[in-house]
Amino acid sequence: MRTDMATRPRTYNVLNILTKFHAFPSEVDGKFCLVECTVPVGAGAPPNHHAGETEGFFVLDGQIMFVIDGGEYPAGPGDYIAIPDGAVHAFKAIGDSPARVLILNAPGHMHEAFFTGLGTVLPDDQTKLPTPNEPDLGAVLKVAGEVGMTIVGPE
Template identity: 75%
Template sequence: MQELTVTDRPRTYNVLNILMKFHAFPEEVQGKYLLVECTVPVGAGAPPNHHAGETEAFFVLDGQVGFMVDGEEILAGAGDFVPVPDGAVHAFQAVGDKPARLLILNAPGEMHDAFFTGLGTPLPEGQTDLPDPVEPDVAAIVAKATETGMTIVPPQPAA
């Protein structure tokens, strides 16, 4: 039986006002995936983005999340699974009257690990309260995305 390797690095972060708890970093699971549990305040989420070479999927644990995947709008609630095809433009935002909780699975995960932990701020281990909201630094988000191989899709003007 293979021995479990757990890295000695922070596991709880504030990323875009989202409380992220990292359950598995890629280096702990033979470079296969990244597994993150998120508590997302209403109105927070991820801007439209895409990334080739890294598959992403979401499982909603609690609350409601509005997703956009390749132009299709999806309202997901507890128990819903939302896969994102490799390279598809996608975004999400917590909606409703309470924060949403979801699991994010990225495979193989190195890109998202570098983006989330590089952009985020480590929080005390065991923190379950949402961080105080701050205005996201759009330039820093775009720079970190570019550095890690992601593309943030600029908002389209209204027709």
């Protein structure tokens, strides 16, 4: 049961990605963070790594290219991609339409802090992609460093 739904924002613009929290770690005994992301074509996450947070992606719609430790892995609806602990990874929506993906991070505290620290709060009922803007690389690096994530470089 969500106990802080009314008081806590759940929807953010993170790197032009519409990010909706389905579960914060505090709602699930600190076990995981579950977000649903709508990713515009060409948007995604830069190469990064983070020890101690398991990450998995389940593609709902569209196409996403994952890069994990230098290998490329295209994924579409129904595909699950697991990120090995500490692996350098990135992803980008490809194709003709935005992709939609569920991301599970365990225990999720690092990703919750990154997404909420970097993101801009949006109305919780928003379903339209945010207006794209150029991500502030300095802010990305600062927030990532504060939460224990390493950004390796641009995609």
